[in-house]
Amino acid sequence: MITCFGKARLSGKLQKRDSSSSSPPRNWTSRDDNTEEEGSKIIFFGGKNHSFDLDDLLSSSAQVLGKGAFGTTYKVTMEDTSTVVVKRLKEVVVGRREFEQQMEMIGMIRHENVAELKAYYYSKDDKLAVYSYYTQGSLFQMLHGNIGTYDQVPLSWDARLRIATGAARGLAKFHEGNNGRLIHGNIKSSNIFLDSQGYGCIGDIGLTTIMRSLPRRTCLTSGYHAPEITDTRRSTQSSDVYSFGVVLLELLTGKSPASPAVTDAEHGGENMDLASWIRNVVAKDWTGEVFDIEMLSESGVEDEMVEMLQIGLACVGVKQQERPHIAQVVKLIQDIRSTK
Numbered sequence: 001m002i003t004c005f006g007k008a009r010l011s012g013k014l015q016k017r018d019s020s021s022s023s024p025p026r027n028w029t030s031r032d033d034n035t036e037e038e039g040s041k042i043i044f045f046g047g048k049n050h051s052f053d054l055d056d057l058l059s060s061s062a063q064v065l066g067k068g069a070f071g072t073t074y075k076v077t078m079e080d081t082s083t084v085v086v087k088r089l090k091e092v093v094v095g096r097r098e099f100e101q102q103m104e105m106i107g108m109i110r111h112e113n114v115a116e117l118k119a120y121y122y123s124k125d126d127k128l129a130v131y132s133y134y135t136q137g138s139l140f141q142m143l144h145g146n147i148g149t150y151d152q153v154p155l156s157w158d159a160r161l162r163i164a165t166g167a168a169r170g171l172a173k174f175h176e177g178n179n180g181r182l183i184h185g186n187i188k189s190s191n192i193f194l195d196s197q198g199y200g201c202i203g204d205i206g207l208t209t210i211m212r213s214l215p216r217r218t219c220l221t222s223g224y225h226a227p228e229i230t231d232t233r234r235s236t237q238s239s240d241v242y243s244f245g246v247v248l249l250e251l252l253t254g255k256s257p258a259s260p261a262v263t264d265a266e267h268g269g270e271n272m273d274l275a276s277w278i279r280n281v282v283a284k285d286w287t288g289e290v291f292d293i294e295m296l297s298e299s300g301v302e303d304e305m306v307e308m309l310q311i312g313l314a315c316v317g318v319k320q321q322e323r324p325h326i327a328q329v330v331k332l333i334q335d336i337r338s339t340k
C-alpha cells in the first residue's frame, strides 16, 4: 500500500505528522519557518554527501512495510529512484539530547554487514530514523514467507551459511561501537537482510535503548529474548548473542521461534520454544531430525550443519556467562568452511 506519513491513503507523499494533507510539503530544515520547533532538522551522516534532502523525502511516495514494536516502517522512493527506509518511531522515552547522542553514535558505524543509518530527525511530534533499504526483504520473509510483498524463497545450506556469516560479522562490528558497549537488543530474523552477495546484514540498529521497553509477554512469546531479560532497554551483549543463537537455530530448522515454536509429542504435546525443543532433540541423539527438510536433498553438508547447530546451542545457553562472545561466534562460523 502506498501512503503518506500523516494519513494512510492509496497514494501520497511523505508529510510531516499533524500537518493538514492539503498543505504543501514544507522544508523541515528551514530555521526561519517559525512554526518549526527550534533545532528540528533532519541530520544526515556523511556531510553534504547525501543524495536526498528532507524536501525530497517529503515529496516522495511512501509504502508501509509494516508496523513493528517501535513504530511504522516505510519504504520511500525518491524522484531520482533511490530508495530508503524511514522508521517513524513511537514511544521514544529519551529526550532530544540523548536521542541525538545515540543517533550520532549509531550513524558513525559503517560496515558492509550493518544497515546504514543515513539520517535522523527529532521534533516534539515526530522522530524519524532513515536507513538503507534492502531489496530482497528480510530473512524472516525468506524463511517463513508470504508476509507483505515477499514470498518464501528456498534457501540452500550455502545461502544460509553466508547469511549467518554476514550477520555475525555485522553484529560483532556493532558491538564494537561506543568503545565496545553498544547493544542491539532486537536481533531477530525480520531485522536481518541480505546484501547483493547474499551475506546477512543487521538492521534496525540503535533503537532498543531509546524506546519504551517491550512488554514482558512480548519478550516471552517472541522466542528471541534471553530468559534473563525483563526490561528490553537493559539488554546486554550477551542477550544479543542469545538472540543471534535463536536466529542460527531458525536458519537450521526453518522454524519460526515465536512461541509455541513446536509441540513435543514426547512430552505429552507440551509447547516448547525453539531453543528448548532443539536441546531436547539433541539430548536424545536425534540431531539430524531438526534440520529444515528443504536442505535434506543436499549431500555432504550435514557435518557443517551439525557444527552450526553446536554454535547456535552455545549461544542460547541459559547461563549468560557460558555464552560465547560474538567475536568468537564469527570465528567459529568462518571455521566451518575454512577448516575443510
Ligand SMILES: Nc1ncnc2c1ncn2[C@@H]1O[C@H](COP(=O)(O)OP(=O)(O)OP(=O)(O)O)[C@@H](O)[C@H]1O
Residues within 6 Å of the ligand: 065, 066, 067, 068, 069, 070, 071, 072, 073, 085, 115, 131, 132, 133, 134, 135, 137, 138, 148, 186, 190, 191, 193, 203, 204
Ligand atoms: N532496511 C530495511 N530494508 C528492507 N526492509 C526492511 C528494512 N527495515 C525493516 N524492513 C522490513 O519492514 C517490515 C517492518 O519492519 P519493522 O522493523 O517495523 O517491524 P518488525 O521487524 O516486524 O518488528 P520490530 O519493530 O520489532 O523490529 C519488516 O518486514 C522488516 O523486515
